[in-house]
Amino acid sequence: MLGGIVATLVYNDICHDLCTVGTMRILIAEVDTDTVLSYKKALEKRNHQITSTGNDEDLIKIYQEEFKKATSNAAPTELIQPFDAVVLDHKMPEIDGIHAAEQILLLNPHQRIILVSDKEEVSVDSINELTEVLELQQKPFREDSLIDTVEDKEIYSELEKLHVNIKAIKNANFRHEQLQHLVDILKKKGGTCVMN
Numbered sequence: 001m002l003g004g005i006v007a008t009l010v011y012n013d014i015c016h017d018l019c020t021v022g023t024m025r026i027l028i029a030e031v032d033t034d035t036v037l038s039y040k041k042a043l044e045k046r047n048h049q050i051t052s053t054g055n056d057e058d059l060i061k062i063y064q065e066e067f068k069k070a071t072s073n074a075a076p077t078e079l080i081q082p083f084d085a086v087v088l089d090h091k092m093p094e095i096d097g098i099h100a101a102e103q104i105l106l107l108n109p110h111q112r113i114i115l116v117s118d119k120e121e122v123s124v125d126s127i128n129e130l131t132e133v134l135e136l137q138q139k140p141f142r143e144d145s146l147i148d149t150v151e152d153k154e155i156y157s158e159l160e161k162l163h164v165n166i167k168a169i170k171n172a173n174f175r176h177e178q179l180q181h182l183v184d185i186l187k188k189k190g191g192t193c194v195m196n
Contacts, residue, residue, distance in 0.1 A: 055092075055093065152176055
């Protein structure tokens with residue numbers, strides 16, 4: 001019962017700034033054009049909108065422009081995300097993915113960022129200050145692994161174990177950050193909830 005009340009409170013508290021129902025907007029920054037096409041094709045099959053660049057300078061410019069557009073008509077208290085996820089290759093021509101992530105997070109500390117790298121390029125220890133907000137996807141991986149990460153498959157599995165009505169949650173189209181917050185609250189309360 002308590003879990004249901006907590007989930008309802010969280011649901012009511014964050015419903016005002018939900019993403020648009022339907023597709024996710026994803027920004028991909030990857031140097032290798034074949035890899036970009038592979039990611040793009042897989043994600044577009046899932047009806048996601050993709051913006052891509054192979055240049056780190058363009059990445060920051062694109063992000064700044066989209067952030068400005070997304071927030072120009074928003075109320076000061078609204079949390080607006082220009083992209084549901086930013087997928088960054090660690091190896092970029094001028095700056096690496098970690099530094100690009102830092103620049104994006106300075107502008108928008110709530111942006112979801114998935115850093116893609118080879119195993120030897122970066123470790124979680126080397127990104128200590130960003131581990132709370134940066135997700136690491138290590139190469140090589142299958143396209144469905146990237147899709148699962150972008151679409152929060154692991155979080156939905158956790159919510160299902162907590163007996164949450166997954167269909168209701170998916171219909172609400174929460175952002176990644178909101179889903180993780182809901183899981184954390186429900187785990188702390190040690191309860192389950194069913195949202196109608």
